Amino acid sequence: MAAPVIAQKAPYMIDVEAGKTYYWCRCGLSKKQPLCDGSHKATDLVPLPYAATASQRVAMCGCKQSKNKPLCDGSHKAL
Secondary structure, three states: OOOOOOOOOOOEEEEEOOOOEEEEOOOOOOOOOOEOOOHHHHOOOOOEEEEOOOOEEEEEOOOOOOOOOOEOOOHHHHO
């Protein structure tokens, strides 16, 4: 499996809506970070679905190294 590209060394703060599913970019190539735009098709990585259970602001991982994907766990601080 190819290693993802680090899109940024900080989380992306996005507003999610309860009941909606979002597709987090796992490859790091999307121009619509942190969400997928189909750029992964050139890799063996696929987006990760995130089902929002509440309408809220969440911190999605930008470095692609989180152990709690797609949410940020602070892994970017060690890069």
